[in-house]
Amino acid sequence: MLSASLFKKYPAFDLDVSFEIPKQSYNVILGPSGAGKSLTLKLIAGFEKADRASIILENREISSLPPEKRHVVYLPQNLGIFPHLTVYENIIYSFKARYVSIDEAYVRVIIEELGLTPLVSRFPSHLSGGELQRVALARALAAKPKLLLLDEPLSSLDFHLKMYLVNFLTKLKQTFHLTVVHVSHDPIEAIKLAENLFILEKGKIKFQGNLEDFFKDPPSGFGKDVMKRLRSIKAVLDRNVW
Amino acid sequence: MRQTIKKLFFSLLVFISIGFILAPILNIFFTLTVKELIKTIHDQEVWHAIFTSFLGASLATMLGCVLGVPLAYILSHYEFKGKHILEAITNLPVVIPHVAVGIALLSFFNERTFLGKFFAYFHITFVDTIYGIVIAMAFVSISFVVSSALIGFKGIDKHLEMVSRSLGASAFYTFWHITFPLALPAIFRGAILAFARGLSEVGALLILAYYPKTAPIIMYERFTEYGLNAAKPIAALVIFFSLLIFFILLYFSKYHAKR
Numbered sequence: 001m002l003s004a005s006l007f008k009k010y011p012a013f014d015l016d017v018s019f020e021i022p023k024q025s026y027n028v029i030l031g032p033s034g035a036g037k038s039l040t041l042k043l044i045a046g047f048e049k050a051d052r053a054s055i056i057l058e059n060r061e062i063s064s065l066p067p068e069k070r071h072v073v074y075l076p077q078n079l080g081i082f083p084h085l086t087v088y089e090n091i092i093y094s095f096k097a098r099y100v101s102i103d104e105a106y107v108r109v110i111i112e113e114l115g116l117t118p119l120v121s122r123f124p125s126h127l128s129g130g131e132l133q134r135v136a137l138a139r140a141l142a143a144k145p146k147l148l149l150l151d152e153p154l155s156s157l158d159f160h161l162k163m164y165l166v167n168f169l170t171k172l173k174q175t176f177h178l179t180v181v182h183v184s185h186d187p188i189e190a191i192k193l194a195e196n197l198f199i200l201e202k203g204k205i206k207f208q209g210n211l212e213d214f215f216k217d218p219p220s221g222f223g224k225d226v227m228k229r230l231r232s233i234k235a236v237l238d239r240n241v242w
Numbered sequence: 243m244r245q246t247i248k249k250l251f252f253s254l255l256v257f258i259s260i261g262f263i264l265a266p267i268l269n270i271f272f273t274l275t276v277k278e279l280i281k282t283i284h285d286q287e288v289w290h291a292i293f294t295s296f297l298g299a300s301l302a303t304m305l306g307c308v309l310g311v312p313l314a315y316i317l318s319h320y321e322f323k324g325k326h327i328l329e330a331i332t333n334l335p336v337v338i339p340h341v342a343v344g345i346a347l348l349s350f351f352n353e354r355t356f357l358g359k360f361f362a363y364f365h366i367t368f369v370d371t372i373y374g375i376v377i378a379m380a381f382v383s384i385s386f387v388v389s390s391a392l393i394g395f396k397g398i399d400k401h402l403e404m405v406s407r408s409l410g411a412s413a414f415y416t417f418w419h420i421t422f423p424l425a426l427p428a429i430f431r432g433a434i435l436a437f438a439r440g441l442s443e444v445g446a447l448l449i450l451a452y453y454p455k456t457a458p459i460i461m462y463e464r465f466t467e468y469g470l471n472a473a474k475p476i477a478a479l480v481i482f483f484s485l486l487i488f489f490i491l492l493y494f495s496k497y498h499a500k501r
Contacts, residue, residue, distance in 0.1 A: 047404050067407035080405035084423050097411030097419070143409050 002147055002179065006043045007052040015039055015203035021181065021196060023058070026173050028190040029183045031200035032222050037183040040200065041149045044181070045074040058146050068097070073145035077152040079136040081124045087135050088120040094143035107142055113175060114138045130161050134168075141176055150182040154189055166192045187226045188233070199223050270478050282475035291460040292480060296487075298372060298456060299440035302379030306387040306436045309380075311429055314391035315421070332388040335381055344449025347378055351450075374451030379440030386439055390432025394425030430495045434488065441484060 005018040015036045021027045031037050042048040044055055046067035053063040062070045073094075082090050091111065095102045111117055114134045124132060133153065140148055154162045166189060173180060184190055190197055197214050199207040199222055206219040218227045282288055310332075317329055335343065351368040352358050361367065368374035398421055406416040444458040452459060457480045465473035 042404075045404070045408050047407075066412075067404070068410050068412055070408075072408060074404055074408040076401040076404065078399065078401055080399070080401040082402060082406075082420060093406070093411075094409040097406065097409055097415050139409070149408075 001056075001058065002044075002181075003054070003056040004044060005052075005054045006040065006050050008039070008043065008048065008050045010036075010039070010203070013203040015043075017200070017203070017205050019198060019205060019208055021179065023179055024173075024177045025195045026170075026178075026180045026193050027182065027196045027198065028194035029181065029198045029200050030185065030187065030190045030194075030222075030226065031183075032185060032225075035200045035222070036203040037185075037200055038151050039203075041074060041151050041181065041183055044147070045072050045149055046070055047074070071146040072149060073140045073143050073147070074149045075136055075140055075151060075153055077155060079132055079153070081132055081136055081139075083124050085123075086120065087116060087122055087124070087127070090124070090135055091116075091120075091138045091142050093139060106144075110138045110141050113172075114141075129157060130164065133157075133161075133165055137169075137172060141172070141178075146179065148178050148180045150180060152183055152185070155184070155186065162189070163192075169193060187229055190226075191230070199226070267481060270474060270481060274475060274478050278471060278475045279478070282479060287455070288457075288460060288476050288479065291455045291457045291476075292483065294372065294375065294454045295441055295457040295480070296483070298375040298379050299383075299437050301372075301376045302383060302440040303387070303433050303437045305376060305380040306384040307429065307433055310384050310387035310432075311391050314388050315395055315417070317388075318392055318395035329392070333385050335383075336385045340382060340443065340445025341449060343381055344378065344446035347374075347381060347446060348450045351377060368450060370451050370453040372451075372454060375447060375454070375456060378446040378450050379443050382443050382446060383436035383439040386435040387429070387432040390435065391425060391429045394428025394432075395421065397428070398424050427495055430491070434491045434495065437491075438484065438488065441480075 001020065001023050003020045006015060008015045012034065013036065017036075017040060029037050029040065039048060043050050043053060046062075046065065050063070054061065055063040057070070057072065062072070067074075082093065085093065088111075092102050092107060111120060114137060116131075116134055116138055119127065119131060119135070124135070127135065136153070154165055157165065169180075169182075170193060172178065182189070182193060191211060194211060197207065197209065197211055198205055199214075199219055201222050206221060207214060207223055214223070215227075218224055313328075313332065317325060317332075338346075348369065349355070350357065351361070351374070353362050353367060353369070358368070361373075366373050368377055402420050402424070403416050406420045407413070411419065442458060443456075444462060447456060447459055448462075455463070457476065461473045461476045461480070464476060
């Protein structure tokens with residue numbers, strides 16, 4: 001379980017959030033650009049210093065620990081694939097970085113599960129967008145994180161690839177029993193993936209709960225915008241033009 | 243018609259610019275007589291000078307990298323007051339006339355100064371020694387290392403370092419396995435330029451370390467004592483070896499960048 005309480009003053013707003021998420025759950029933080037979504041993830045991962053913070057991950061206070069000691073893997077929007085390393089070297093990076101022997105059997109399972117077997121010796125510059133996404137996920141899984149932070153990982157993809165990866169993430173979460181915090185501004189991603197939904201606006205959480213609660217009583221502001229967008233999509237689908 | 247004139251104009255521009263660089267270099271080789279060249283090849287003093295030049299430039303480049311790369315890393319990764327002033331200071335050696343550099347180094351490192359005495363205690367003196375050559379070459383070339391390394395470090399996506407840390411790598415491990423290898427092509431380019439700059443140094447060496455003679459010093463000496471024809475074969479040899487090393491280093495730099 002993750003229990004986080006974070007406060008940091010920024011020029012545009014004060015980020016002030018408190019939330020709890022259960023173990024092995026898929027959580028989506030939804031919000032407009034500049035709401036503080038990425039900042040929240042960076043505070044949890046340890047890349048930003050909070051003015052006040054309490055982050056308890058699986059009964060351990062991690063807010064004063066350096067990023068490498070938190071067991072939290074952060075995946076940025078551009079995936080952060082190491083361009084000078086092969087796919088395999090990227091995947092086993094966490095073992096080498098922690099000076100532990102490579103769990104070959106586990107790595108093989110990940111590589112096979114993510115369909116990367118034919119790509120292991122390639123360099124990232126020779127991979128497609130979808131392949132890079134899978135490499136980034138494989139590398140994250142190999143680190144056996146207690147918490148996986150996904151910072152808008154699907155935002156730059158076309159619709160087909162996005163839907164493919166959304167389904168893929170759902171499957172991955174179940175297979176590897178992951179606890180995920182996924183940041184997005186796309187309601188479709190949120191609805192497809194979220195077990196718990198958070199709406200973040202100007203550094204404050206405007207809603208937290210499951211999707212049913214959200215649909216029953218959406219919060220004002222961005223929450224209403226989300227509902228409006230979803231209704232318009234539903235309206236198109238209801239026309240049954242396909 | 244207009245397109246043709248434009249093409250012709252651009253071709254002429256390229257021809258003049260490239261010719262301006264290439265023609266004097268090629269001219270040295272084409273106007274060289276075999277007799278002069280053979281005489282120079284058998285001249286031990288010339289070989290000694292060429293060796294001293296390459297040794298000095300190599301050591302100066304290493305010294306420049308040891309001092310310049312960490313400085314560039316700090317300047318690219320940390321925000322602090324006066325950072326821009328420090329960046330400007332790293333460019334000073336480029337703008338100071340090199341004879342003035344020689345005078346400044348001589349007055350700072352001679353054996354009557356504190357630093358001169360300190361090094362003399364370890365039997366290292368800078369006036370007319372290889373150490374002086376290295377110091378002078380490093381001083382005039384360090385800016386190239388710092389500015390290239392700075393570009394290299396600044397060009398690295400900060401997310402790569404973040405991901406590395408979150409995957410369990412310490413800051414030190416991240417530097418050696420992510421940041422440094424990715425900045426290496428830029429550092430390498432800076433080192434090539436620094437090496438070339440060190441190799442061509444005369445002004446500061448005339449003041450600080452005339453001996454042991456470097457190739458540019460011996461060229462200058464032969465020119466002033468015996469004229470152009472005596473200096474030309476040495477110039478040809480130095481240009482040949484410089485270009486050889488330049489292209490080898492460039493090849494390795496491109497090979498690394500391709501990965």
